[in-house]
Every structure is written in C-alpha cells, then in structure tokens.
Amino acid sequence: MNIRPLIAGTAAACALTASMAMAETGTLKMRFVYDSKDAPKVELIEPNKDIAFCGQHDIPNEKLLVDSETKGIKNVLVYVYTGRGGTKLDDVAPKNATHELANDKCRFEPHYVIAQTGDTLKITNPDSVGHNANLNFFANKAENLMIPAGADKEVALEKPEPAAIPVECNIHPWMRAYVVVLEHPYAAVSGEDGTLTIEGIPTGEVMFRVTHEAGKIDEVTIDGEKESWRRSRFELDIKPGMNDLGDVLVPADALSL
Template sequence: MNIYYVTLASFLAAILAFPMPAQAAAIKGKVTYQGRRPKLRPIKMGADPVCLTKHTDTVFPKTIILGPNNELKNVFLQVKDGLPKSNFPVPKEPKVLNQHGCIYTPAVMGVMAGQPLKILNPDGTLHNVHALPKKNAEFNVAMPKFRTEITKTFDKPEFMFEVKCDVHPWMSAYITVMSHPFYTTTDETGTYTIDNLPPGQYVLEAWHQRLAPQQVTVTLGEGETKEVDFTFQRPDGK
C-alpha cells in the first residue's frame, strides 16, 4: 500500500469517526393582513384606577395589531410536523409574561414543557392569573400588589389556551406549550425567524387568535434559509 492509499484511508476513517454536524437551516418571512382594518374599541380600565394611571394613551385590545403596511403582530409560528423524534433540551431560562399596565405582554407566546414561566406583577394592584389549559393543570393564583412574581411550569405540550385575569376582564393572553424549540411569534414588523433547524421537510403553521390558521410545507437543505410569507385575510362579512 503506497502512501497515497494510507493517507486516503486515514482521511476516510476520520470522517466516519467524526461526521461533520449538519449545518442548521432556517425559515423566515413576513406576515401581513389583507382586508379592511378592524375598528377596535378602546379598553375601559375605569374599574381599576391603578390600571388607568399606567397609561397616557388610549389602550386597544391586542387582538389584531397592524403596522403601517398591514404587518400583523402576534401570529404564532411553529414547526407542526416533520421534526426527528428527539428530546429537545428544555431551556432553564424562564419565559416572561408581564401584566404591566393591566395588559398581558406578550399577548401570544410559547414556552417549552418544563420551562419556567415567570409571571410578573409590577402594577401595585391585585391581579388574578387564571390559566385555562385542558391537558395541563389549570391554575388560579391571586397576585396582590406585594406579590410581584410567581413562577409556573407546564408539563405537557398543549396548543393555545387562554390566560385571563379574574379582576380585570379585558386581560387575556394565549400560551402554547411546546415539545420543541422551533416556534416564535411575530413582532410589530410582522416578521419572524425560526432557525437552528436540521435539514428536512416540515409543516409550518401560522396561527392568529382571530383569523383562520394556515399551513405550508417547506423543504430545507443543509444550511438553507427559505423565506415563507403569510397573508391572513379578513373573513367575509366580518
């Protein structure tokens, strides 16, 4: 065996022993709304003067929030199907749901099963956090003004359930408990990115609390980034 074959053989052995990790892929895009802009009624916070003092501007419900060019905020995007079976690591870093100004922020969010969810009350008034999941345990926790923080976890993956405040009827948020980290929510620019994906064929779902959900199949090669935009239509006659 000459030196060439010896070198080649050891090179191949090295590749087999240490395969290159597949380069992560990504999906990104923009979500917009098409149709007449909805007229939202301002929230009346008069029942709790403390809530009123937190705002100088009129507050509108966070149902359909549009940017200047109909960019749609609070659309939840997730890989719905196609991921390899795996126990994805659960982040120790908590997700945060804030009640500042008697409004939940974010209004739509995800958290992984087992990941801590920190719920904050910086308002100096009573909130009552009432989570209404079906697969996970329901909870109903009073947060008087001195109770500024609680932490909760959800054990099981569960799609969108509501969190309400029993003191302030306008307070509403939606939470999804995920089994994997490939999800996100659009910001005020309507944009999103889901990255660090292994190559594969995925069903990507976009969900909005008031508009019909949409699914798209996306095939990603190694290290590939694909742009997938969504347009949500206003339902006829509404």
C-alpha cells in the first residue's frame, strides 16, 4: 500500500487532484487500534441535573471508547481533506438528506453526524425532560435551540465546516456530540472494533484527515512501520476497488480522558 505522510512544502506547493469517474473509484478500509496491553475502562457519568430521569440510565463518558477485547478505538473520524493544500474534487451533487440527532436517555445519539452541504439536521427529543442543543458553527449560523420533551427542531446545513462541530446541551453539561459538514460524502467514523470504511472515493492521490476528540492521531504504526502524519493528515494513492490499510496502531499516550 502506497501511503505517505504529509510533507511540509509538498502540500503547500500544489493541490492534489482526483478523478470522479464512477468506474474509477475505490474504497478505503482501516482499523484504529489502541496500542496498549489494557484498554481504558469506560467511565459512567453521574448526572447532577434531572436526576430522577437521567439517573435511571447508564451514561458513558464517550470521549474515549476502546473495546476491551479487540482494542479497537471508536469514534475516529477520517475524511477526504479539501482545505489548503488538500485534494481538489469535482463538485458532488447534494443529497438533501435529513440526519437525526436524538436526545436519548440524557445523551446524544449518534455521537457523530456526518452530513453534506444541503442536508438538514433534525434534532429530536424522545426523553421526558427538556434539552437544548448548542451548535457553535463557524460557517453556518450558530444555534442554541430549546427542545422540549417530545419536540424536534431542524437546522439547515448550508455551508461546509472546517472541523467537526460540537453539539452540547447546556442543561445537561455532560452531553456532547459532533456534526461534520463537508462538500462531499467521503467520510466515516470508526465503530466499536475500530473499523471504518469510506466508499466511492475518486482514484489517484487523495489526502485524508484524521481526528479524535481525545487527542491527536499523528504518530501511528502500520505493518510494523512507524508513520508520521503531519497535522493528522496522510496521502494515499487510491486504487480502484478495495484499499485496505489493515490495523493502524495508535500510541496509548496520544489519547486521554
């Protein structure tokens, strides 16, 4: 697999290009693994608001979730980077999809919403207590929405955001999720075993960005070789079909609660 870390100067000198032909697309698969003998234990949050309701539910601290058996790291975000020095993509038609973010048992579900410009974020509240959703967007209009029990609110996602945007509930300060708004659909978040898959990627040299809320992922080991991902970005020559990087080992000290 031809993978190269981002090198200063190279990225600034020219942007990468990629073909959008449907016959020339590839799939990226990778699994993020916590490089330690022991996985960190899942911490449960003790609610201090609406205790009668929220206290009925186990609320995990979702900042760092590592599977105890596979050592897979959950909620690693990987996406094609199109910012300065990144990959130039042809325009991708909007899907105008609606994504639900639920206030469910005093936590947000899902933890990450990946959307494309033109999509809509629908924030619902199936709980019997009120919540709010504070979205500190950079490009889109910032919102701080009150959502009574059983109600919902919609937010238009008109512009791409430069990073994953936190969604917080000021009433229940332990609640946090993230909304990712891109101009394209080439993004994914790792599941419980640390695996993620991104389909339909244009072939050729493509730059990816990797983020995790518990720390920077910029020093990794792949196939026994150490890699440095400057600014948590790496370039990959995407071939038609499956491009499987296998296990990406992340040092335990790179991530913390």
